[in-house]
Amino acid sequence: MMEITKKTLVSDILKEYGDIAPVMEIFGVKRVGGFSIRKIITKVITVQMAAKIHRVPLDKFLDILNKAILTKN
Numbered sequence: 001m002m003e004i005t006k007k008t009l010v011s012d013i014l015k016e017y018g019d020i021a022p023v024m025e026i027f028g029v030k031r032v033g034g035f036s037i038r039k040i041i042t043k044v045i046t047v048q049m050a051a052k053i054h055r056v057p058l059d060k061f062l063d064i065l066n067k068a069i070l071t072k073n
C-alpha cells in the first residue's frame with residue numbers, strides 16, 4: 001500500500017487506487033473537464049499543489065486521502 005504524502009503526484013494516486021474524485025470533491029477539488037486535460041494535469045500536480053490551489057489545509061487533505069485509500073484495499 002502506498003502512503004500519500006505532500007509530494008505524491010495525483011496521477012500516482014489515480015494509477016494505484018483508481019478514481020478518488022468523490023473524496024477530493026468533498027474539499028472542493030472539482031473534476032477537470034476533458035479526460036485528456038485531466039490526464040496531463042495529474043502528471044505534474046502533487047497533493048500539496050492541489051491542496052494549495054483549492055485552499056484546502058494540507059494536513060487535513062492528506063489525512064482524508066490516506067483514509068480513503070484504506071477503504072479501496
